[in-house]
Amino acid sequence: MPDFAFPHRDLPPTGQGDRPQWMGLLAKARPERLAAALAGLDLPAHDWARAPETGAVMVRGRMGGSGAPFNLGEMTVTRCALRIASGEIGHAYVQGRDKAHATRAALVDALMQGPRAAELRAAVLEPLAAAAAADRAARAGKAAATKVDFFTMVRGED
Amino acid sequence: MYVAVKGGERAIDNAHAWLAEERRGDPSVPELGVAQIREQLALSVNRVMAEGSLYDPDLAALAIKQARGDLIEAVFLIRAYRTTLPRFGASQPVDTAAMDCLRRVSATFKDVPGGQVLGPTFDYTHRLLDFKLMAEGEAPVAPGEPVEPAPVPHVTGFLNRDGLIEQEPESDAAPGDLTREPLELPASRALRLQSLARGDEGFVLGMAYSTQRGYARNHAFVGELRIGTCCIEMEIQELGFAVEIGEVELTECETVNQFKGSKTEPPQFTRGYGLTFAQNERKAISMALVDRALRWRELGEDDSGAPAQDEEFVLMHSDNIQATGFLEHIKLPHYVDFQSELELVRKIRAEAIAANKDAPDV
Known part of the structure; x- marks a missing residue:
């Protein structure tokens, strides 16, 4: 496994290096943040292997949180695949209906497979991961501030 | 018609x-x-x-x-x-134990590891109208504390350790999908849960409340209620590996219910399960109570004839779109129908009046 240059969630090894991690990071990134991170970069032209399309993914849960799966409901997802001039093919499956966001995610996925990976990692993935971690820490901090210690009262008759 | x-x-x-x-x-x-x-x-x-x-x-x-x-x-x-969206596939079952919780409370264990976290709740508010909201004010800011986000364990796990609560059988069987196949009864628990998750909140609440009032009472405690975000992961066919495709907010409720035991099971606690999209806790708790009531057969309990135990009654009436579709169609033009009804009533009425006239006076 390569060493990861951005914070990530542990996923089972796939033989793909950290590609699943960066694809997940891009999918979960706020569209405006990914757009801002790419704004200053020189992006290559691309051909569509699969033009952006919006569809649904059925989200599954487990009975009791740990038992057999059941279908909870769907979520909107937009996917696309594109080929950049140097030949790499980038894929994206991102939550929501934002085709520009899916396109940007696929572009980064393609560039991450080529010689500009280090540049993209520093300019896009690391800031996105840091922003996501900050959001998560802020939510956890607010939750921690609402942590209570209930105590049971002694009944009068005892 | x-x-x-x-x-x-x-x-x-x-x-x-x-x-x-x-x-x-x-x-x-x-x-x-x-x-x-x-x-x-x-x-x-x-x-x-x-x-x-x-x-x-x-x-x-x-x-x-x-x-x-x-x-x-x-x-x-x-x-x-x-219905206009192509289906790209199904996610891997979401791991609610890894949820980033913003709220997590247990009504059964005071000192639960991970703590009781209230989150943004209406609980303990006074339910007095706040007239300040009618005036434009500055955006309120909630206090925070510096913490390292960490997953919190499921409360039912603690009871599992002592064998005091039923185990959920492990399975990765693909569940039925009522958006693809019409719902047939008796339905699997997977289909019941899917149906309840999309069911009308008011209907499911009413069914749940009926169990609390004694119609198929199942003595539910909220073992755990948690709200937070979970990653959604899906296997991407063309790539051959799974990636996270997004993050959704979920509400999960696990109830711990009394159970006397049956011929096959020793006395232990049983479980009801509720899971809904986003912060939706009234619905999640209601769903867990109704899920538990509908499990009477597999747990070897008596059918008390209560509505909440009647799968046909619950599942066939919980969908507010089916219900409102059928209900509201009766306001659309039924002129031809009604014309024939009108003629029928006139005919029977005329016959009844004629029969009365012919009847001998007493």
Whole structure:
């Protein structure tokens, strides 16, 4: 496994290096943040292997949180695949209906497979991961501030 | 029976134009934006996502605006939209133990590892109208503490250790999907849960409440209620590996219920399960109670004849789109139908009057 240059969630090894991690990071990134991170970069032209399309993914849960799966409901997802001039093919499956966001995610996925990976990692993935971690820490901090210690009262008759 | 009618186009167009005007309301009042609905009427948005069975806060907010705040009409719009979407696949079952919790409470264990975290709750508010909200004020800011986010363990896990609570059988069997196959009874627990998750909140609440009042009482405690975000992961066929495709907010409720034991099972606690999209805890708790009531057969309990135990009654009446579709169609033109009814009643009435006239006076 390569060493990861951005914070990530542990996923089972796939033989793909950290590609699943960066694809997940891009999918979960706020569209405006990914757009801002790419704004200053020189992006290559691309051909569509699969033009952006919006569809649904059925989200599954487990009975009791740990038992057999059941279908909870769907979520909107937009996917696309594109080929950049140097030949790499980038894929994206991102939550929501934002085709520009899916396109940007696929572009980064393609560039991450080529010689500009280090540049993209520093300019896009690391800031996105840091922003996501900050959001998560802020939510956890607010939750921690609402942590209570209930105590049971002694009944009068005892 | 509904028989098609023709005509009325101009009246219908004008009615819809008036609907649009009424939707906008007084033009001197600023128009409500979809983002405002998404951010400031979030619990309405959540309900529309849960019952519309589609997680997309922007679309749910749009539906609420279009429906003039009629949430069932908004659910209808979302259900109609989702039928236009191609299905890319199914996610891997979401791991709620890894949830980033913003709320997590247990009514059964005071000192639960991970703590009781209230989160943004209406609990313990005084339910007094806050007239300050009528004035424009600064955005409130909640206090925070520096912490390292960490997953919190499921409460039922602690009872599992002592064998005091039933185990959920492990399985990766692909569940049935009632959006693909018509619901047939008896339904599997997977289909019951799918049906309850998209069922009308008011209906499921009423069913759950009936169990608390004694119709198939199952002595539920909220073992754990948690709300937070979970990653959604899906196997991407063309790549051959799984990636996270997004993050959804979920509410999960696990109830711990009394159980006397049966011929095959020793006395232990049993479980009910509720899971809904987004922050939606009344629905999740209700779902868990009704799930538990519907499990009477597999747990070897008596059928007390209560509505909440009757799968046909619960599952066939919980969907508010099916219900409102059938209910509201009776206001549409039934002129031909009614004409025949009218003729029938006139005929029987005439016969009855004639028979009375012929009857000898006593």
